[in-house]
Amino acid sequence: MEGFREAVGTSGPVCVRGGRTRWNIGREESSIWTGEPIREVVAPAGIEAFEPAEMTVSAGAGTTLEELAAALEAQGQEVALEGPSGATIGGSLMVGWSPLRRGTLGETTDALLQADCVGADGVRFTAGGPTVKNVTGYDLCRLLVGSLGTLALVGRVILRTRPIPESSRWLAGPVEQSVVRKLVHRAATVLWDGSQTTVLIEGHEVDVRDQTKRLKSAGLSEVELPELPPFRERWSGALPSGGVLQIGAGVVHSWKSPVAPQVAPGIAALALRLRDIFDPERRLNPQCDPHLVAA
């Protein structure tokens, strides 16, 4: 962390480069940076400690999700972070998208227990605590998730892990999503494309088998992991052409690049004050703005 702190320094625009897999998230597409060049630093990488009986793992934010997943899988566990190949823990947290399998994994924001950070003033601070349950002080961790590295740069984290379900199965069929949801208990995910529901069920093999049977008799059949459209936009009540709604997540996976969402003036004012207080000079990832992330 000390090397990371020194690299961040105390002046000049700076951002953390992760796997560059979602580099354009939260950036205006046409924007050309005219300010001082933004230095790119790299967060520490590697798993520091994994305690299966604690269901926590500590790792450098620069660790790839693949490396993390492999280490956890060896002990039958996983975390609520998803991302493309090469994505890092830090990058996934800063983007903050909830996982497709959120019914099983929970939200990304609930996965971050502790973060060692460097602030805009170059000072190190720790947010949150190492235990799975903690209400000590203010919840900076939740503010950091989805902040796109604009409040502080995260170097090291402690994450909550979960057991990997014994069994999982995708099913799809021309049945209303509300009907499907009544047939399953806590689906890992339910997708609706306007004519067909696709559902992922996970759990003990005996239960998955039982639910599969029930879904099949309702008209669904087993399918492979579906390929989703590449973009995410906010669910606004109407499904765009070719779009897939992720039920309960407020997200539509769509084929067209999303537009920035409307933000209420009160929230915009709060965000401005937040950024003024944490980074008055706009050093930290100045090209990015979490309000430009559609969903």
Add this chain to the structure above:
Amino acid sequence: MFLEVCCLPAGPAAGQNGGVRSQYSIFRRGRKPAKKAKRWNLDPVENELIAALGADRVDSGGVALGLYSRDGSVTRGGRAGIVCFPESTEEVAACVSVAASHDRPFVARGAGTGLAGGAVPCDEPIVVVTTRMNKIHEVDVDRRLAWVGPGVVNLDLTQHLVGTGLHFAPDPSSQQSCTIGGNVANNSGGPHCLQDGVTSAHVLAVETVLPDGSVVVLGAEEGRAPGYDFRGAFIGGEGTLGIATRICVRLTEDPPEVATLLLDFAKVEDAAETVSAVIAAGIVPAALEIMDQRVVEAVEPFVQAGYPVDAAALLIVELDGLPGGVATEVEQVRDIGIGHGARTVRVAADEDERARIWKGRRSAFGAIAVIKPDYYLNDTVIPRTRLAEVLTRVYEVADERNLIVMNVFHAGDGNLHPLIVYDAREPGALENVLEAGEEIVRISVEAGGVLTGEHGIGLEKKRFMHMQFTDDDLDAQDRLRRTFDVRGLANPSKVLPTGASCGHVSSLSNPPADLWI
């Protein structure tokens, strides 16, 4: 009897809901008529509040100020300024705007069951009581969410949802009297938060009156709201970031199958190691609770749950989900328990037996506390793999000080609740207890734990914040607070160790029978 006494701090409005209705009459009897005769002599702040709310919902009488100067904690010495009972978002905003325009602090308050002094008023603030905002505005079964007022009692929402197949997951042991607004302020937990997480994981959006009197909605009904997660930052803010006026909660599917197991052990350490082994085996039970021998001895005559009173520790394990998985996990937990020295493993045969096992756990606090007239309850979290070792240290600390400590706690998430019983009439007893409490906090932090798992910092623990955080850590937290509350008017002197003090920690007598840990 205990229940009546316990709700005293909750104040008159708390009696409007559910099972605690009876307390209301106690207050009404003791309450003086409103001081209508003095209305023209009021200070300008009170005048403006009356103009906004009406004279019957603004109270600065001695009885009201006395009632609203304390909460469920051991903190005494708070002083309420004016007590308000708004019934809508607009009225809360009016109260806060009056406070802001006069530079007067304000404190939001639900049922007042908090255990860390979070609702104890400092600097004679305007106390904004939210218990009249107790409507369940909307339940959307299809989308699995509900909008509720902050004054809705936690258990009332759960009861309202019976028949929908859904429930509100956070279940603090005070759930029959605590409000959902209070749950949001404290990011409350409960025995069944092991599997599904604490309040923050179950609150989708919060309509909030910010400390400048403006109204914003933090979060969104579905998915992340665009931008920073102010919803997540607000929850657990202990009333220092604004006042929640409408809360959108996530509703959780009821489990089709529930199995409740009772394991008894000859050694507390064996129970603690069983907890670690269950988690390590990839099982996340709905609840994992430990009661030590002293607790069992005190509880059993009280509730006749059929607990083996010679056990050094009992472990309650609740497993839920689909029938196949539950059946498998019951056998796994049984094997793990026996492998770690469990003498017996009892699986509740029916709902009645299940209810009795839980009744013993839920009434533990009241049963314990009759042993001595006063009690002091702590709340720390440690890594669950260090439970056995830290428990041993907790007993040693008490023994060294000739104190009786009992442990009944959320073992599954390493959330300790050491309860020290004592007699405040003995000279030096309170000081001895508080020193022991501080030592327990220190031991927990040194074991890699944190100051509090669900009760919050409030006034009680802010002096310990430096045990866990550096000045720089606290400065970052203060930035969050200042973002919401530039002028520091919302519930001042709480959470962060600012040097300003208010109130003092004292003993709490006449404990509740059915509440709080």
